[in-house]
Amino acid sequence: MKLIVAVIKPFKVDDVKAALKARGIDGMTLTEAQGFGRQRGHTEVYRGAEYEVDFVPKIRLEVLAEDDRADEIVTAIVESAQTGTIGDGKVWVQHVESVIRVRTGERGVDAL
């Protein structure tokens, strides 16, 4: 099994969710995150004093999937989250050793 993690622009969340649901993925976890990569932060002004804010608000999205579906999901995320401008985010895939559904105790693929 794989864990697909994506850090994306907050305003693309709905598009990504729709793209995943259209492919039959009906579980995901969202976290509000802050970070920066090549995209610079922004400037805030209070009484003439300028403050550089380095960290930009992002959404961290996590999806668990069977091995053979990971590529499809990654493609769906990349296509739906892309704006082509700097700061679109990243997606990475990790190997997952085991998954357990808490309600039933099911393990492995059955727990997805």
Add this chain to the structure above:
Amino acid sequence: MNAVDTLWVVLSAALVLFMTPGLALFYGGMVRSKNVLAVMMNNFAAMGVVTILWVVIGASLAFGPDLGGGLLGNASLAGLGHLGAHLPGFAQGGASPMSVLTFQLMFAIITAALISGGTTDRIKFPAFLLLIVLWLFCVYLPLAHWVFSPEGWLAHHGVLDFAGGTVVEINSGFSTLAVVLVLGRRRGWPGEAMAPHSVPLSLLGVGILWFGWFGFNAGSSLSMNSVAVSAFIATQAAAAAGLVGWLIFERATESFPTTLGAASGAVAGMVAITPCAGFVSPMAALLIGGLAGIVCALAVRLKFKLKYDDSLDVLGVHGVGGVLGMLMLGLFASHAINRAGSDGLLNGGGLHLMGAELLAVAVTIGLAFGATFVIAKAIDLTIGLRVSPEDEFNGLDLSQHAESAYSLGGMGRISS
């Protein structure tokens, strides 16, 4: 005693008291979330401590019969007793003496509270309390006697100051400067970002200040008459022009029009109109307020050049705005608006009033800065003004008051 005048003064007293929690919100929103309760506590503490001192002896020292030379009142009105039919020097038949002293108490409270805007994020709570006690006796009460009591020596000199351009605004601004010079800068200032944690809180605070300022200025006529109404509209006009003036300044300097700028501009306009309200026309009030919005927007940048850490710009807004207001009064005062006043330079009154205003400004700066500097130094050498670096890092809310303003829950268990 006149019942209508007394009613107006009592209502105005309530309005002015309400300004101090408004100031607490204004200041609280501008500090970081770890110091919001501490600065609000300084404001609330002023409501407690100053009231007690005022009732016991303060009112008498400011408004009691003059001890000689117009320097201080005597103690004969201690405990707000033996007030008689009218206060020394005041005309008979207006608002009751008790109502006037109650109204004036609220001015002492907010002036003390204003100082906390400079000392945020690093002053020890007990040191702040001791500071406002000593400052009340050495600075505020003498100054209130000199300017607000008709028996005071500056009032005798023909100084006009309708609602406290000197006693409240210049005084708080320069007293704050003295304290912050002794206290030192916040650790990390000016390099480290110390942005406001809640601008909406500050905007609500300014709304309350604006509302209360009608009592502050219009109430200072101490009578429900045309002067009160004139002070009322002057307050509104100056606040509005200050708000717009600050925004124009921001736009003109290639910055953004900010909400905190709009709110600060309104405050600056009301600060500058404080001495003038009740003496100037509505058009003059627009000019004075607008000018204050621009001048104060410039003045708050000074601290970054001169490297004094007046955290929330008490000097830049109240000190500078107060001086500006006193000088504008020397220009725009109109005998036609207030027959108890005199004409300023632009209304054919010559330089006499301007001279008196300049004298009052100089005296106020001298007393406020000089005496407060000595007091701050004395506190620093005895109980210490400043918290430890660790307490400063953790925030004053926790280190001084064992509280947090905002909590995500998970408080643990009650320890017995």
